[in-house]
Amino acid sequence: MRTNWRAIAILALGFGLVGIDRFMISTMFPVIAKDLNLKYSDIGLIAGALSIAWGSAALIMGNRADRLGRKRVLIGSMIAFSLLIGASGLANGLLGLLAVRIVMGLFDGAYTPACVAATLECSEPRHHGRASGIQQMAAILCGLGFAPLAITGLLHLIDWRWVFVIFSAPGIVVAWLMGRYIPGNVDETPVTDSDSTDWRTVIEQRNVRLAMGLMLCNLTCIIIVSAFLPSYLLDHMKLNFNEMGVVMSSVGIGAAFGTVILMSASDRLGRKHVMSGACIAGLIALSLFMNMGPNPVVLFILLFMVSFSVHAAIALAVGPVSAEAVPAALMATASGLVIGVGEIVGGGMIPIAAGYIVEHFGIERLLFIPVGALVLATGLSMMLSDPQALTRADRPT
Numbered sequence: 001m002r003t004n005w006r007a008i009a010i011l012a013l014g015f016g017l018v019g020i021d022r023f024m025i026s027t028m029f030p031v032i033a034k035d036l037n038l039k040y041s042d043i044g045l046i047a048g049a050l051s052i053a054w055g056s057a058a059l060i061m062g063n064r065a066d067r068l069g070r071k072r073v074l075i076g077s078m079i080a081f082s083l084l085i086g087a088s089g090l091a092n093g094l095l096g097l098l099a100v101r102i103v104m105g106l107f108d109g110a111y112t113p114a115c116v117a118a119t120l121e122c123s124e125p126r127h128h129g130r131a132s133g134i135q136q137m138a139a140i141l142c143g144l145g146f147a148p149l150a151i152t153g154l155l156h157l158i159d160w161r162w163v164f165v166i167f168s169a170p171g172i173v174v175a176w177l178m179g180r181y182i183p184g185n186v187d188e189t190p191v192t193d194s195d196s197t198d199w200r201t202v203i204e205q206r207n208v209r210l211a212m213g214l215m216l217c218n219l220t221c222i223i224i225v226s227a228f229l230p231s232y233l234l235d236h237m238k239l240n241f242n243e244m245g246v247v248m249s250s251v252g253i254g255a256a257f258g259t260v261i262l263m264s265a266s267d268r269l270g271r272k273h274v275m276s277g278a279c280i281a282g283l284i285a286l287s288l289f290m291n292m293g294p295n296p297v298v299l300f301i302l303l304f305m306v307s308f309s310v311h312a313a314i315a316l317a318v319g320p321v322s323a324e325a326v327p328a329a330l331m332a333t334a335s336g337l338v339i340g341v342g343e344i345v346g347g348g349m350i351p352i353a354a355g356y357i358v359e360h361f362g363i364e365r366l367l368f369i370p371v372g373a374l375v376l377a378t379g380l381s382m383m384l385s386d387p388q389a390l391t392r393a394d395r396p397t
Contacts, residue, residue: 004122007182008131011119012138014078014174018108018115019143020167021085022050025101026226027148027248030234030241031160036093041355047227048352049098050105051219055343057109062336063198065114066329070121071184073114075175081107082171089161109343112318113336118182120323120331126267132319133263133312137256140311144226145252152245202334205325210384211317214275215342217377218313221282221370223347224354225306226251228366236364237294247296250304258308259315271321272384275313279381282309283374290367313377317342321384346373 025032029043065073084104091097115135123131147167154163202208229251233244258278266274285305292298322338323331354369 003124003127003131004183007122008119008134010174010177010181011074011115011122012135014074014111014171014178015115015135016138016142017078017082017167017171017174018111019139019141020147021081021104021108021143022054022139023143023226024147024151024163024167025088026230027151027245028155028160028163029227030230031155032097035160036091036097038094039359041359042094043227043231043351043355045094045352045355046098046101047223048348048350048355050101050108051223051343051347051351052349053102053105054109054112055340055345055348057106058113058336058343059340060336061110062113062117062332062334062339065110065117065332065336066198069184070114070118070332071178071182073110074118074182075178077107077111077114078171078175078178081111082168082175084168085171086165086168089164109339112339113332116319116335116339117323117332120319121328122183128320128324129263129265129267130260132315133260136263136311136315136319137259140252140255140259140307143252144307145249145256148245148248148252152242198330198333199337202326202330202337205334206385207325208322208334208338210380211322211325211338212341213380214279214321214377215314215317215338216346217373217380218279218282218310218317218346219342220346220350220373221286221310221377222307222314223351224366224370225303227351228354228358228363229303232363232366233299236366237299239294239296243296247299247303250300251307254304254307255311258312262309262312263315263319266316266320271316271324272381275316275321275384276378276381278309278313278316279374279378282306282313283371283378285309286367286371286374290371310374313381314342 025046032038061073081104084100084107088097088100091100119131119135120128151163230244230248233239233247262274262278285302289299289302289306292302318335318338322334326334358366
């Protein structure tokens, strides 16, 4: 088969909307907090609850996508979470906002493993890293690059509630494009006779188990940085709102470049070598950031390097590292398992704990948590097997 770049572009566009949906609230939180009387701990609660819902849905719907068809899951979840983005603007308090974000997280989580598997299915094995990098890059560039700049500008013009409404419309168009141009599963024949056997087949693979740990550690870093760093920059480093927006935009820009460049490099250099290098580079850059003063230019550069490295590690874990370790018909199951564990623990429980720590011990201690997570990720990356890019012929049957 030849790589279907049009289908990959549509899948990437959809994942870009998922990224906006997930991360836009972080940039808006200082404004929303004043309106709804929210606290630092509420940031962690909202981010954590969405991640737990996301991870739970990914665990279940990854396998459902493999068995029922990825295209169906992609279209249904895209329509649902697009409508729910606008509903976020109707919240009048913490509970209302929390409820909408949890339901939205369920549909975001359903979309993600199906999108990862469909992207790999639409690409030749020699393009797995590049295709996955493009797909993962879209969520990062849109959610952490474009959204902070657009939102900080829009908040000068309109109420935060209308910002949610503006970002809800494009998903319906993308759902139509998916229905028209995304092929069904290339291999729709189940590998095993039951769901439980699917899970056992997937979790028996060493790289899948290591990918779960790598996803957990790296996502812990990114979720804490994305959810708390705007308040860290404003309240601890005393940057103004516009300076904060510019520094935060480096997360999306750096991640977009890193995901494409490092994922493509892994097609030639091997998954293990690139994963290890990314974890080490991210750890060094974040350690320097933690000890830097309020210099927006230097902070931008260091945060760019953190995001450049860590987001690529996440993309590798949920994409080629896990999916290439299993039969093609179980790719969404493997990706969903890795996403689910990472989201529920690294994206869900740890940010809630981080919110408590910040609330009681000060936001200046925030970055010790992601630094520790990257130390552990570096060790796990050294344990990956097969440093060369795998092909479908190399997979277990």
